[in-house]
Amino acid sequence: MMGERLVVIGAGMASGRVLEHLVEAAPDAFDITLFNAEPRGNYNRIMLSPVLSGEKAYAEIVTHDADWYARHGIATRFGEHVTRIDRARRVVATSRGETPYDRLLIATGSAPFIIPVPGRELRGVVTYRDLDDTEAMIAAAKPGAKAVVIGGGLLGLEAAAGLALRGMEVTVIHLMGHLMERQLDPAAGYLLQKALEARGIRIHCKGATKAILGHDRAEAVLLEDGTTYGADLVVMAVGIRPETRLATDAGLDVGRGITVSDAMVTSDPAILAVGECVEHERQLFGLVAPLYDQAKVAAATLLGQEAAFRPVQTATKLKVTGCDLFSAGDFAEGEGREDIAFRDPARGIYKRLVIKDDRLIGAVMYGDTADGTWFFGLIKDATDIAPMRDTLIFGPAHQGGATPDPMAAVAALPPEAEICGCNGVCKGRIVEAVQGGAVTLDSVRAQTKASSSCGTCTGLVEKVMAVTLGDAFAAPAKQTMCKCTDLGHEDVRRLIKARALKSIPAVMQELGWKTPGGCHSCRPALNYYLLADWPLEYRDDRQSRFVNERNHANIQKDGTYSVVPRMWGGVTTPAELRAIADAADKYGVPMVKVTGGQRIDLLGVKKEDLPAMWADLNAAGMVSGHAYSKGLRTVKTCVGSEFCRFGTQDSTGLGIRLEKLLWGSWTPHKVKLGVSGCPRNCAEATVKDVGIVCVDSGYQISVAGAAGMEVKETEFLAATPSEDEACEITAAFIQLYREQAKYLDRPYKWVAKVGLDWVKAQVVEDRANRAALFARFEISQSVYRKDPWAEHAKPEERRLWSAMADLSLEAAE
């Protein structure tokens, strides 16, 4: 039986949640078609600020990928604007035609409000609403360039902080007397302003924008009081209005938003609406928690179940790293209201509670927001606070004579206390999940959705886990290297250098290893750290190597090995191919396969045949491809300007040059490079550890990509007109990674930990440091830039690769 046809307009956080509920509860109930004006599916919009600041990548905030839609049979029409709803014929129209529906869900969200000042249409004036806006801002965010953010609310301040982190000179213009006046009182607004000013952001309150000045693009912002601020970029973040045009044109009841009933149904029973575009009992909604509640109700209504949306109070947190801020409820002064305030100017802490009739009705906190959830619970439940009034401001730890243990506040929370505001997850649900076996943050996230949206409650979730698990809880921050030591990787690396430890036994002795010979986890790590830190003094310990690196081939599940000769830049010759074919024949190779790294894999080779096979390949001029190593793997290239009509530079030549520079080097984890000859990027350089894209003006180097369990685009490191400089920057980046990263962290993980800006400062901006890194890399390469196959293929070495004795005849007697 065919399902009912459900058409959804808009792929936002609310409609995404509706789809999740539907496919979970009744996967076959609807044939779903999803339209989105943006050319992409659903992502976590409230995480755009970390993307803007560079703390997260777009890929990390995608909530539903193409695979998810495909798996659930949802037809996606991304980048296609719905232009009209014909309610009489029950079809929606786009420029490409009509789509019929039985039920329609409108989730068109909101549009940014543009203040009607002269110059608003100039280039360089953007709003802050979706990924395109965010990317436009990132593109404009050149270090030292000037940005003016109009609007000192939540969104404007997150934009300002993100642009400042990207090195821009930022000014915030705010119409009201203090920042975030809807969430903060003047005192907290002042503390926030001070904190932002300390980060170099200029704040101009009581500033009314008169005009944006400039010829063909924005150059400055003029205020009513005559002040002007230079601006290469102007961000308008003054507010949003529900996007209701489609609904209005279709004749649905629309007030400020699309009017919906408790069941989220519009004035047309076949049409539902959710999200920022709706108005429910004259109220609009902008925060994510009520939108998720609406989504739950809308899904139930679609499935023919009774459900009613009841808006609840919401709390606000600012997602600016380092600014701890919380507000909930109503905190305006008024008749019959009392204040309790606490200030600690030295630590920059401010807390204020507003009480009416022995009930807490509002809370504002700055600097220390740990008790926010507890206060929010008191507001929602209208708890009688008279008995604890004197100590209320000090939080739950000081109630009922409990000791001021940092965990006590969390332990004291009742099971129904809300921990994750975005997803409406209470403490009891998390405790239940933990007791059911979810002992890691990831598994708690997967099972409860707690801390999976904006992430500000992560610390709180961890505390709940710690309280529930007791000693069994392993806080992720204090990870030790392995069970052999209490030290973490970073400590061990530091101590190896500081105390000049130059052998594995020296490390184990001096740092108090608890096991006699370490284990399979710490020994390879120590071996790597020692050879990276003391390239000339330390001798590689083969017995501390994982089998693949010890045997210079990849072990397969049946104990045979795979052999991959190096093909510099993916280029080979007929003679090499003949030698490979001969070796495959001679040693009975069961499978010959072309790899993703542009070379040839000979699979199923017996261990005792390896040295002879290597000798044959050596004789044809080939060396190890290190396809088995935590080291330089391949440099993938396209044909570039030598043959390609689009190529801008000799990408193949550069790839070969880089591979010859880098080969043989050991790194904390494998390293793959790509060099593309033009931005068409045929070498897929932008998902490599280091990717170089050639352009007319030279070379764009980006780093920290991934295309494995995680897929991540590279981030821009540097551009240079010179091939020599491109090579130097690449080698310096790899040397920095070799010296700093934790063993088994790919570059993208390491860069996320240390920050791209720091990496840039080390290898791009500080030229002397770059040269020193390059020199240290060359010292190491003087030892390791050699073919391990040739060494082990020597006649006197070969016997070590076969059995020590053959007793098969004796045993058979």
Add this chain to the structure above:
Amino acid sequence: MNWIDIGALEDIPAQGARVIKTAKGCVAVFRTAGDEVFALDDRCPHRGGPLSEGIVHGAQVTCPLHNWVFDLATGQAQGADEGQVATYPVRVQGGRIMLDAARLQRRSAA
């Protein structure tokens, strides 16, 4: 007991292993950092991984395929994993490694 000389201690790297071929599969002969020698079936009971290619630490070895850890003296899997590998009497005499062929024979006959 039927001791057979299978080679010199020096033929095995410290913290390493070599194998001996028999009609019923390979036996791994391990040498620890302290020059103790152990002989075990070269086959992990989990997925048949070659234990001789594992990292040797103390008197234990970690299977290279899925990191199961075995005590070299008893052949017993360590930690949460359950399983045992057959062990064989072995001793070092004057720098030569001697293996009990009688035990090997019984294994082949079984």
